[in-house]
Amino acid sequence: MSQTIVPDSEAHGILARLPETPRALVQMARFDRPIGWWLLFWPGAWAVALAGGGFARWPLIGWLLLGSIVMRGAGCVFNDIVDRDLDAKVARTAARPLASGTMSVKVAWLWLLALCLIGLVVLLQLGRYAQVVALGSLALVAAYPFMKRITGWPQVWLGLVFSWAALVGWSEVAGALTVPGILLYAGTIFWVVGYDTIYALQDREDDALIGIGSSALSMGRHVRLGVSVCYLLALCLWAGAIWQIRPQLLALAALLPIAAHLSWQVATLREDGLDPLAKFRSNRFSGLLMFLGCLVIGSA
Numbered sequence: 001m002s003q004t005i006v007p008d009s010e011a012h013g014i015l016a017r018l019p020e021t022p023r024a025l026v027q028m029a030r031f032d033r034p035i036g037w038w039l040l041f042w043p044g045a046w047a048v049a050l051a052g053g054g055f056a057r058w059p060l061i062g063w064l065l066l067g068s069i070v071m072r073g074a075g076c077v078f079n080d081i082v083d084r085d086l087d088a089k090v091a092r093t094a095a096r097p098l099a100s101g102t103m104s105v106k107v108a109w110l111w112l113l114a115l116c117l118i119g120l121v122v123l124l125q126l127g128r129y130a131q132v133v134a135l136g137s138l139a140l141v142a143a144y145p146f147m148k149r150i151t152g153w154p155q156v157w158l159g160l161v162f163s164w165a166a167l168v169g170w171s172e173v174a175g176a177l178t179v180p181g182i183l184l185y186a187g188t189i190f191w192v193v194g195y196d197t198i199y200a201l202q203d204r205e206d207d208a209l210i211g212i213g214s215s216a217l218s219m220g221r222h223v224r225l226g227v228s229v230c231y232l233l234a235l236c237l238w239a240g241a242i243w244q245i246r247p248q249l250l251a252l253a254a255l256l257p258i259a260a261h262l263s264w265q266v267a268t269l270r271e272d273g274l275d276p277l278a279k280f281r282s283n284r285f286s287g288l289l290m291f292l293g294c295l296v297i298g299s300a
Contacts, residue, residue: 024097025111028080029073035281036076039195041068042287043188044165047181049294050245051173060125064169067122074115075141075161081108082145090206130172137164152213155196159189180244187237194230194262195283197223198269201276224266231262238290242297251300254293261286 018026030036044064048057080087080098087099097103123131140161147154163185170181193215200207200216201223207214219226239252265279265286 020102021107024103025107028077028097028103028108028111029115030076031069031073035284037065037069037072038284038287039192040072040162040165041065042165042284042291043163043185044068044169045287045291046188046294047166047169047184048173049291050180050184050241050298051170052298053173054295054298057173060169060172063122063125064165067119068165070115070118070122071141074112074119075144077108077112077115078142079145081105081112086148086210086212089210090203092202092206126168126172127175129175130168133171133177134164134168136167137161140164148207148212148214150213152218153215154213155193155200155215156189158196159192162192163188180241183237183241183244187234187241190230190234190237191283191286194227194234195265195280195286197227197230198265198276199280201271223271224269227269228266231266235259235262242293246297246300251297254297255290258286258289258293261289 026032041064044067045061048054048061048064053060080096083093084096084098084105087093087096093099098105098108123134126134140157144154144157144161147157151157166185166188167177167181170184171177174181197215197219200214203214204216207217215226216223235255235258238255242251242254245251261282265282269275269279
């Protein structure tokens, strides 16, 4: 296995000391890789903060965090069930429990059910309107693992899924899906496409060999330009959301820190080696910068 590829089922520290079955369950849900649930969580936190609930609704932010952890885990388990044949052919994913045969599909389905039950507890903490909005994501989540088989742009579908918390958070605080929340969601879709295109750089060769699609392959030699366009569109749509809340040029300055960070990602991106993974993971900091900006605008 190439030293420039980081297998996503490596076990270190406490995880390596766990018995085989608990370790496999943790790995399937990616609890050992928190970047995924951070990226799922941040859009919901942004929405709560921008809608004015950053301080008053802090328990809601906590519930969204728990929901992001368990539902990201559930999504990963479902993805592994569907993709176990493809994962076995990709260097980075061949050691996953289902792909390698160390975990049975039956146990994986039971684990998925358990995670969804915890997600149900989180759902019940929301108002009726936000519950309906949250449930609207289920069809998108269920369809996502199949997108790479039928389209060269599965990252767009992932954007629809991983941005959904923005709609949930906004509808819970604002009471309805209004223009600012929709613009926030739309911008987040492009942010997701940008960072997941960077992530997909790790698998370009394997994806091409086994015939599945990714935006990194579709962009070809223009990945840097493509990611730049995605990030620019994200910033423009986020600016529109902020303008709806506070139509002042000074308010848009809240986006300057995240704009600088995203620009750094693109300017310093190396498309091989370990750099794509490092740049992808740096988006947890992007999320924090955006949250602070939304907190300032929503609380002013």
